Amino acid sequence: MEKFYAAIFGAGIAGTAIANELANRNKKVLLIDPNVSETAPGPPAALVNPATGRRAKMSWNVHLCLPALRDLITELQDFAEDTPIISDTGAIRPAINEKLAENFRESLEKYDWPKGWIRWMEKDDVMAFNPNIAPNHGALFLDVGFTVLVDNYQNIFRQYLRDKGVDCRYETAQYHHHKKDDGFTIQFGEGTEAEAEHVIIAAGHQTPFFEDWEYLPLHRVKGQIVHFEADQDLEWEHATSAMGYSLRRGKRDLIVGSTYEHKFEDLSTSEKAFVQIKGKLEKMYPGLVDKVHKKNQMAGVRVTTPNKLPVIGRHPEHKNLCIYTAMGSKGLLFSQYVGSLLAEHLVGGAAIPEELDTKRFDGD
Template sequence: MSQQIDFCILGAGLAGLSLADALREQDIETMVIDKEAVAAGASGTPGGLVNLATGRRATKVWQAEQCYEAITQNLARVQAVTEQPFYQKSGLLRPALLEKMARKMRDRYEHTSWPDGWCQWKSENEIKEMHPGIQCIDGGLWLPIGLSVDVGAYLKAYAHFLRTLGVTILTGKQPEVTPAEQGWQLAFDDSTVYAKNIVYATGGSTTESPYWDWLPLHYIKGQVALFSTGGRPLSFSHSISSLGYMAQTGKPNTFVQGSTYEHNFDHINPDKEGEEYLRQRMRRTLPQLEEEVETVGQWAGVRTSTPNRKPILGRHPEHHGLHVFTGLGSKGLLYSKFLARHYADHLTSGTALIPEIDIARIAE
C-alpha cells in the first residue's frame, strides 16, 4: 500500500505538531511521523514556563510579543477542547540573589521596552511580601503574564485535536527515507509514503540523519523533578525563575523544579545526581521549602542548541524538498507556534525568513 502527501514531518514534539497545524491552516496535506510517541522527546517535560525575561540579566526574549501572542492563543485553543487543564496564568517571580545580579537586572529592565502590564520591577521588601521566606537581594522582576504549562499534556491534547482536524499522526514508526522521482520515499514494513517534502523536526536526533549531520547543533540534557509538600498546600500560587525554575502544576501541593543543564552526559535518564542538583538550586532560593518537600517524580530530555542560540529553519542547501526545524533549546514552548507559522508563510507565500533563524546563516 502506498500514499502520496505534500509534507511529511518527522517528529511529534513542539516543532513538528506546530508546523503540521500551520501547514494545515494553509490547506496543505500533512502527515506527522514519530519513531516513539507524541511528546516522547525533550518537548514532553511535565512542567515548563512561558518566561519572557531570561538569562542572568532577565533579558527580554527574541520576538517576545509575536511569540507570546502565538503560544497563548494556541494554548487557549487546545484547552477549549480538552477537559484536563494543562496550563495556568500563574505569573512569574524573578528575585535577584546577588547585588551584582540585581544591578544588571534592573539596568536591563530600565533599558527595555515592555508592553504595559508585562513586567514590573519590585523592591526586595515587595518581593518578600509576595513570597515570605524567599531569598532576594535588592529586588527583582514580577511578570504577571508568565504561564506555567504541563508541556507533555499540552502536546498530547494538541495531537488529539489535530487528528480531529484531519492531520495524520503516526507514532512508533521509523521509516527509511530515500530520494524518489518526485520527492521522497518513506518506507515502512507494510506500506510506503511518497512525500514531496520532508521536514526534520526531530530535536535531539536531528544530526543522526546523514542529511543533517553537518549542522552545528549542541545537545544539552535537562532534568526536572516533581516535588510534593505532602498534605500541606503550597504557600504561593506563582511560578519562580531563580537558579532554574519552579513551575506550578495546578495541584495545591506539588510543583516542578527544573532544570539541569548537562553539556556532557553518558545517558539520557533521570538520576540521583540530577535530583540533588535541583535540590541545591531550590535551597538557594527557598531553603525552608527544600527541607520540607519530598521527590515524587523525575524526568529527563535532551534539547538542541545552536551557536547563536536561535533555532534553525530552512531548506537543505543541496537536496530539494528537504527541510529542517530544530534548535529551539529551552525556549521551544515559547518559539514553536510563532516560528511554525513563519515557516509555513515562507513555504506558501515566499516571505523571507528572519535572518537569525535562517539556515542560510550556516549553509553559506
C-alpha cells in the same frame, strides 16, 4: 498511494507547531513519531518566560512569539475543555543578590517591554506577596509568564491536530528521496508507504543523527528536572525563576530544574543532579527541601546552535527536505511563531529570517 504536502518526523514541540501551521494553510500533513501518543507521559511542567538569564534579556522577537503561543493555547484550551494545559499565574524572578537586582532593573529600562508584561517589585512587596521566597533585593514580576503542563499540552495538541485532519502516525518510518523529482517516499515499519512533496525533520535531539543534517553545528545539552511533592499544601501558585526554576502543579507539586550537562553519555538521571537541583530549590525557597519528597526525576536534551536561535529551512542539496530544530531552553516560546515562518516560506515563498535559516551554515 496516499500523497501528502509534508511528512513531519517528530511530534514534539516543533513538529506539532509546524503541522498546525501547515494545516492552517490547508495543506495535507502526515505527522510521524514512534515515541509518543495522544496519552503519552511527558514533562509535568515547563516555563514560558520572555525575560531570561541573569540579565533578564528580552527573548528574540518576543512580541511576536508570545502572542502566537497565547493564541494557540486559547484554541487548545477550548478544545481540551476541562483538561488544564497551562497554569496562568505569572512568574517571579527574585533578585537574590545585588548584581541581579541591578541587571533586572536595567532590563526594564533597556528593552521596550509591552505595557503590562513586566514590573519591578520592592523587597517588602515580595515578602508580602510570598514570604517563603529567599531574602532578596526586590524582584521582577512577569505577569505574562506562565507554566505549561507539557504532558497535557502535547497530548491535547496531537488530538487537536488529528481532529483537524492531520494524519498522526505513532510508529517508525523512513524517507527516501525520489530521483526523478524532489519528492519523497515514506516507508512505515509495518510495510505500508506514502508519498510526500516535503519532508520536515523536527526530531528534537535525534535530529543531529539524521544523515542529511549531520553537517549542521547542533550542540546537545542534557538537562534534568526533579518533580517534588510537598508534605502540605503550598501557599503560592506562581512560577519562580532565579538561577533555576520552580514551577507549581496542583496543590502540592513542585517541579524544579534544571541542570546543564554539556558532556553526557546517556539520558539516565543521577544523584549528583538531584543534589544540584535541591540546592537550587534551597536558594529560591530556604528550608523547603526538608518539607518535600521526590516523586520523579527526568532527563532530556536541549539542542542549540552557535547563535542560540532555532534552525528552519531547506537542505542545501534536497530543496524539499526541511528542518525545524534547535530551540534550546525556549521551545515553547519560539514554537508557534517560528513554525509560522517556516510554513509561510514553504507555502507562500516568504523569506526566512537570516538568523534562523539553514543557509547560515552553508559553506561551513
